[in-house]
Amino acid sequence: MSSRISIARPTAPGYTPSYTPEPHGLSNSRSNSGFRAANPDSPVEKLRAFAEQVEDYIDTFSQPLRPHLPAIGRFLIVVTFLEDALRITTQWSDQLWYLQRHRKFPWGISHIFLFINVITMLLGSGAVITKRHTEIAVGGLLGVVIIQGFGYGLIFDLTFFLRNLSVIGGLVMVMTEAMFTNKTRFAGLPSVSETDRKKYFLLAGRVLLIFLFLGFILQGTWSVARVLMSIVGLGACTMVAIGFKAKWSAAFLVLVLSIFNVFVNNWWSVHSAHPQRDFLKYDFFQTLSIVGGLILLVNMGPGGLSVDEKKKTY
Template identity: 70%
Template sequence: MSQRIHLNPNAQRQQPMMGMQGGGYTPDPISRPSNSTSYGNGSSDDLLGKVQAYTSKIEDLIEAYTQPIRPYVPAMARFLIVVTFLEDALRILTQWSDQLWYLQKHRHFPWGLSHLFLLINVFAMLGGSLGVIGKKFPDYSVFCLLGVVVAQGLGYGLLFDLSFFLRNLSVIGGLLMVLSDSLQNKKKLFAGLPSLSETDRRKYFQLAGRILLIFLFIGFIFQGSWSFARVIVSIVGLGACIMVAVGFKAKWSATFLVVLLSVFNVFINNWWSVHSAHPQRDFLKYDFFQTLSIVGGLLLLVNIGPGGFSVDEKKKVSQV
């Protein structure tokens, strides 16, 4: 205040006259509330409110149009999650001699160990997949399939291949969503053992599952040639992945990724259009079914929600 009065000498001469004439006090213009600031905050609040209203309408439309198929979504999601394991088991059985030749010649497996490795993988994938689909011993089934992912990465020497690594992280994310869903109806663990409650375990599995699910799309962003359309899809998809990871509008963003990945899968991994003798056919087929498994994990996320460790859940708690 002292600096402002010193810089304005006219204010010093007018101030006594206002007091003598009994005039009303005029507030200092600098001390008034800034109209521009309040207007800016109002605009930001209005914009945020419009965005929230728009996304709420989209969520309502998704709820309305998916209502007829909602009872079938969990079973469909479970089947899609394990479809890559079913396809891989069928591939091993139909290409048995080729699989043995690769393991023995390139991976230097002994004769009997290569047979045993393939048999264990086939039985584990079939048993684990049927257990997930039928919801029979889901915990053991999921851990069995997780073991297959690790064993094949080591056995085929693909553990440090970036594409394989990112894709299988997403497949593991889908399996963790299955594990989280299986804990939904359980009330407690073994009596008397100090451990996390089933609710807490479910939250952690949902958090880890939805974070791992997005790694397939991250791999898509950093691989392949760039174009304007690819940049746009990558930016939009990455935004949806971040929303899934933090659990903000998770059902809406997961639904968007389901549609995006499904379209991408049909047009990019179209293995049926490649001749059966072409070596690229098997690679496209492998990518196609793995992407289906990740789509299944996202569908399960849409069905059961992002879990307790999410922005959406925190907003529900604060509103209550």
């Protein structure tokens, strides 16, 4: 390769030749431990440079928000639980009627079921927002997701199941963020180091977060725009799951899901008496929770079990 050839210069006796690196490193004849493209004009190298430039822009524009990203992410993750607690409270009689009439709950059990759900969601959400007893709060909210699935008979509904997997992914990200900021907690699992636990939790959170998009692909009517969005979104979800350019792909999904949420789940435009309003509101706030999980991923990075991290060692 011509860029690797160094030209010998006439030297005086006793003079030791030295090499002057080319400013961009392309003509440096010394051994290089890192990978360098043979052709900087190749499409792969251009794509690599573009991705790095996008990451630089993301870091630049998110810098003013970066100190606040964890708080924003935690709030958005639990906002669906706050909305659900408010909805149960304001529709208490309707909730009791549904549980007793359609789910065959005994009179007292239905009241206890709703009361436990409301209290757990309010206390758990408050604890997550204020970062107090995070592991207990996340455990309580996970319990709410599970018992509501069985209690309302939605556990076998595929869309509900996929969406709630993503919500669980957001809660896992909250647990991981607590590990990053408070190393004195999570003293269990003595056979696994603190660093390894963070890696595994981040991997689980990344994988679970993308199930919302799979639910989006499986539901609704198809169109050209929907196909294109599904292909692009599925590519970004795959990048998040394997941890390749994870911050960039997570930021992209935050943008896409936010736009999608405003235009598709616009519950405020539906009349309050229309039954579709509650379904749209439920989908809207659940999507916000998943956006919150992605924001935490942007803030923390993909962790050790990711392509991005492995690339640093090669």
